[in-house]
Amino acid sequence: MTLDFSILGTVWPALLRGTLVTVELTAAVLAVATPGGILVALLRGAPSRTLRTILATLSWICRGVPPLLLLFFVFFGLPVIGIKLPPLPSAVIAMSLYMSFYFGEVFRAGLNSVPAGQWKAAEALGLSPARTLIRIILPQTIPAALPPYISHATEILKGTALAAAVSVPELTSAAKQVFVVTFRPFEILIAAAAIYAILDSLLLVLQIYGERWAARRSAAR
Amino acid sequence: MNFALLAEYGPALGQGLLNTIFLSVVTLAIATPIGAAIALIRETRIPWIAIPAAIYVNIFRLLPALLVLFFSFYALPQFGLRLSPMTAAVLGLSIVGAAYMSEDIRGGLAAVDQGQYRAAKALGLSYPHIIRRIIIPQAIPLIIPPYVTRAIIMVKATSLASLVAVGDLTGEAVRATSITYEPFMFLIMAGALYLLLSGALALFQMWAEERVARARRPRTSLTVKAAQV
Amino acid sequence: MKMPAPRTSPQAMVEVVNLHKTYGPLTALDGVDLAVEAGQVIAIVGASGSGKSTLLRCINFLDPPDSGDVWVDGHRMGFIEGGSGMRRASDREIRRHRADIGMVFQHFNLFPHFTVLQNIIEAPMAVRGFSRADAVATARELLASVGLAGKEEAFPTELSGGQQQRVAIARALAMKPRVMLFDEPTSALDPELVDEVLRTMRNLAEKGMTMLVVTHEMSFAEDVADTLVYFDKGKIVEAGKPSDVLRNPSQPRTQAFLQRLLRRTL
Secondary structure, eight states: OOOOTTHHHHHHHHHHHHHHHHHHHHHHHHHHHHHHHHHHHHHHTOSOHHHHHHHHHHHHHHHHSOHHHHHHHHHHHHHHTTOOOOHHHHHHHHHHHHHHHHHHHHHHHHHHTSOHHHHHHHHHTTOOHHHIIIIIIHHHHHHHHHHHHHHHHHHHHHHGGGGGGGTOOOHHHHHHHHHHHHSOHHHHHHHHHHHHHHHHHHHHHHHHHHHHHHHHHHHHO | OOHHHHHHHHHHHHHHHHHHHHHHHHHHHHHHHHHHHHHHHHHHTOHHHHHHHHHHHHHHHHSOHHHHHHIIIIIGGGGTOOOOHHHHHHHHHHHHHHHHHHHHHHHHHHHSOHHHHHHHHHTTOOHHHIIIIIIHHHHHHHHHHHHHHHHHHHHHHGGGGGGGTOOOHHHHHHHHHHHHOOTTHHHHHHHHHHHHHHHHHHHHHHHHHHHHHHHTSOSOSTTOOOOOO | OOOOOOOSOTTOSEEEEEEEEEETTEEEEEEEEEEEOTTOEEEEEOOTTSSHHHHHHHHTTSSOOSEEEEEETTEETTEEEETTEEEEOOHHHHHHHHTTEEEEOTTOOOOTTSOHHHHHHHHHHHTSOOOHHHHHHHHHHHHHHTTOTTOTTOOGGGSOHHHHHHHHHHHHHTTOOSEEEEESTTTTSOHHHHHHHHHHHHHHHHTTOEEEEEOSOHHHHHHHOSEEEEEETTEEEEEEOHHHHHHSOOSHHHHHHHHHHHHHHO
């Protein structure tokens, strides 16, 4: 069997559309799960014991079951509670759900890296808790939280392939759709792999810069 | 809980669970030695073996595991290699798992104090001897926690096999769900079973850490003084 | 194959000839010549980063030098004498020669997962091919000689720093080395534990061991060493009888260093 990459000349528009959906999905999950993660991190420090227990249990469940299962759960479950959504938003919700808990851990560690004295000092200056959080604390969590944040972002990017299972036309699913009709799975999957590698590499470049920046920031402290 | 449905689909779900356990065990059994071998090969820093190993690791960590499964299931037949769904899933999951696992193991090896290498070298010990007798025993306690975390991720990743026609726990739960229109029951049961599997691995971690700690616990506790660094 | 540079003291136990070593842009050794007679103790002093530790690591080829020669007990390190001259030694041959040179580290570097006894017998059995019984017998004798009889089954973390360092000395001695290298052996110790290690080293010197000691302990250098070498920027600036160098340093750099040291101890 000889390989024939000329097939890519025919199928590239489909792969390009898939790539755009993959990027869109990744961006949407990041946009939802980032504030979600901050919320989880803050609530994990909440005074209510019940709340913390509920959150810890939810986090344990969402991080303990396969993401694919969670995706099916949301996909089949939302219509039952009266929410009818197209596949893409369902996938965003499912992925954001568990990524919020992963990010929650990241931001929690970031918050813990800020000395308690910073809260006290801001309080002594009469700053409101909200202002202290946004202006004083969160910026200081960035050096500790940025590297794991970006590494989780690459997990999101790779994880978007799961959305193929609920017929979101992202890259993996687009690749499958074209190789089942062209009978050239190897060439097309290689092309898809190359696209994932490029997207991942972009994030990795960001990570390298982020880590350097973070190292300089924490060294300056 | 609909018991009639449970009775009807219970056996399929049970079979799915067995398939998931089988996939997990076989994948871990293949990925662990390969991952360890790759980590050791990369540690040697001998270019003609270390560089290919590094390329392998970094390529497969860039790709979605599902894509790799599609390769082994859909693309290999193009070369006349038609694998059963289960074999294709084991192949794809092991290849990806080994790449990640080698990084965890390498991290543990690298965390051993460099002074240990220097002292062992100064005594004239050979590299294989140093790795086997000095470095690995010290790296194992450092490797156990990330190893178990990785193993749990790999068990969860076996659910991808359902997308290449393996009737694993996820696959059977989704099939039952889509036939019965019972949206939550089967998926929740499957979720609980996955949590049980992760729990079993967490227990294994506690057991392994305890065992390692016991192996090097001083026999006389009276002479214990503060550890010097 | 490059011919060795001419030696000035062919009878010396250790001779270093025009040794150079760089790490990237950093010059650690910049043409070092040094001869140590059998049974002599050389104290090497100098600021941190002056290249003293590199010298020790080059002598036993933990870090092979870029150029220059190291002769230990009539043998050129890193080379093997064949029928038609010298050839480069294999890894295995370098290891065998390295085993003749004992080394003691600042941070002891005992193997934490081994007991004291296992720490001492591992290399004699693996490298020298001693039987277990012989290795254990030697280890027990050595432990007694460093004042740690009865600690065979202890783990390193159960010992004080001073005890750990004495185990490390016993571990090196178990290989029956011709030369001992000490790389700041007391720098990581609490002050009250320094003496017990220095006493062990003094005993060793009295028994006639050839020793190169990188140290900041000036009184040890003065009492025990035959020669004191002052190192700066990868070069030997001054060498001589310890009391002479310490009391009447001839080089301004040595004077400045000793003054800094004095100010720190006062």
